[in-house]
Amino acid sequence: MTRYIRRAAVFCALLLVALLVNATRIQVFQAQSYDDNPANRRSSVARWGQPRGNILVGGGKVTGSRDTGEQLRYERTYADGPLYAPVTGFASQVYGTAFLEHSEDGVLSGTDPMLTPFPLWNDLTRAQSRGGNVVTTLDKAAQQAAYTGLGSRKGAVAAVEPSTGRILALVSTPSYDPAVLSGNASATERSWARLNGDPDKPMLNRAIRQTYPPGSTFKVVTAAAALDAGVITDVDAPTDSPAPYTLPGTTTSLTNESEGCEDVSLRTAFEWSCNTVFAKLGADVGVTDMAATAKGFGFNDTGLRIPFSVAPSTFDTSVDKAQLALSSIGQYNTRATPLQMAMVAGAVANGGQVRTPYLVERTTTDDGDTVSSAGSRPVRQAMHPATAVRMKELMEDVVTEGTGTNAAIPGATVGGKTGTAQHGLGNSGTPYAWFVSWAQGERDIEPKVAVAVVVEDASAVRGDITGGGVAAPIARAVMQSVLAP
Incomplete structure (x- = not known):
């Protein structure tokens, strides 16, 4: 038994x-x-069972949470949704997250283990911390000035602080209200279909995810490469440049929009944006040095994150001399995001140094205790300091005497470069109007802001003056908002 x-x-x-x-x-x-x-559905219920943390601009919340009383209890809300959509992105109960809502989801949702002093206890109990906050680098006034300046036109604005890389403005138009995607009702599905089917692409972040031919704004890079390589040693000496200029190895003639470009100095060519001078300079510098300078500014960088990813700006390194000449005036395969061109202007303003741009100053718990901070940012030397001094002079001349006079700010030192980027089959598309610039107040010891503006549906008038007439006033408004006491 x-x-x-x-x-x-x-x-x-x-x-x-x-x-x-x-x-x-x-x-x-x-x-x-x-x-x-x-x-x-337990994870979804837990995820939306408490309010998300908030995204802050200038100390104020631009996001919130609404208690719906439903199973997925809290729904995301947005203050000035279209203004900040290129930064916040959306947090949807159906379609997930985008931009800061995505890259900082761990903090905002409360799942980041750094939000609690006892992360192992949370793992054992499957408890969740309250959502933390994300403090951005944005300047509220600059963001508003950029958005108002673009108005109903397609385009984008990026502004950075040259000495640190802090992103002060990031605007894309047309925009949308992320709140229409927050819930899980049938209206959310209809909004998703409408936004994705809109030919104007309001959900496309043109400031960081759209690349454009930069046109004559790329001449900043070409001029820097020519000075660094010693191809130009005197910015006031004749450049031995014919007009029109026959592209190397071809019978194709390149012309200018303005008269008087033959054999002019670099200073004059930069002021009036002579294509023939800069195309010849690019060919004389050579693809190796041109590519190295472009890389120094940030072109061909596939790993840039701010913290969400940025589309790489490109400078083709496998080109013949004719293609190199066109690439050097911002055409052929040269492409750039507005953020990249703001980095170019910022490098000139910062003594030739490029600071890696960033959008998040710090993250905090819901009580305001710091979880993480941006800290010191990597720096890259795009050009010799002496070259940067010359480039600052040239950009100032554009605003005081050249095509960029619409960017002038009384009492401030402003440097700029206009650009018109032709595109489409046979350059038949309406040109993109560009303006890149930097500004320094009379009481500032260094430039405080660098800006890039692109307007897609600008005036059909061809020539760099288009950038000066359409994009420069927007850049001026953004710079003024940053310089204002």
Whole structure:
């Protein structure tokens, strides 16, 4: 009898061990797969069961949470949604997250282990911390000035602080209100379909995800490369440049929009944006040095994040001399985001140094305690300091005497470069109007802001004066807002 009882006890013990092993397998080794299963709504219920943390601009909240009283209880809200959409992105119960809502989701949702002093306890209890906050680098006045300046036109504005890389403005138009994607009702699905089907692409962040031919604004890079390589040693000496200029190895003639470009100095060519001079300079500098200078400014960088990813700006390194000449005036395969061109202007303003741009100053707990901060940013030397001094002079001349006079600010030192980028089959598309610039107040010891503006549906008049007439006033308004006491 005792033997049968012992066997039954051993069998029960084996069953108990099997249950424990199975429970461990499910709760430890397969927990993630169950959590990720679309049929499991517990994670969604927990995710939206408490308010998200907020994104802050200038100390004020531009996001919030609304209690719906439903199973997915809290729904995301946005203050001035279209103004900040290129920065915040959206947080949708159906379609996920984008931009800061995505890259900082761990902090905002409360799942980041740094939000609690006892992360292991949260893991054991499956508890969730309250959502933290994301403090941005944006200047509220600059963001508003850029958005107002673009108005109903397609385009984008990026502004940075040259000495630090802090992003002061990031605007894309047309925009949209992220709040229409927050919930899970049928209206959310209709809004998603409408926004994605809109030919004007309001959900496209043109400031960082759209690349454009930079046109004559790229002449900043070409001039810097020519000075660094020693191809130009005197900015006031004749450049031995014919007008028109026959592209090397071809019978194609390149002309200028303005008269009087033949054999002019670099200073004059920069002021009036002579294509022939800069195309010849690019060919004379050569693809190796041109590519190295472009890389120094940030072109061909596939890893830039601010913290969300930025489309790489490109300078083609596998070109012949004719293609190099066109690339050097911002045409052919040369492409740039507005943020990249703001970095170019910022490098000139910052003694030739490029500071890596960033958008998040710090993250905090819901009580305001710092979780992480941006800290010191990497720096890259795009050109020799002496070259940067010359480039500052040239950009100032554009604003005081050349095509960029509409960017002038009384009492401030402003440097700029206009650009008109032709595109489309046979350059038949309406040109993109560009302006890149930097500004320094009379009481400032260094430039405080660098700006890039692109307007897609600008005046059909061709020539760099278009950038000066359409884009420069927008840049001026953004610079004034930053310089204002």
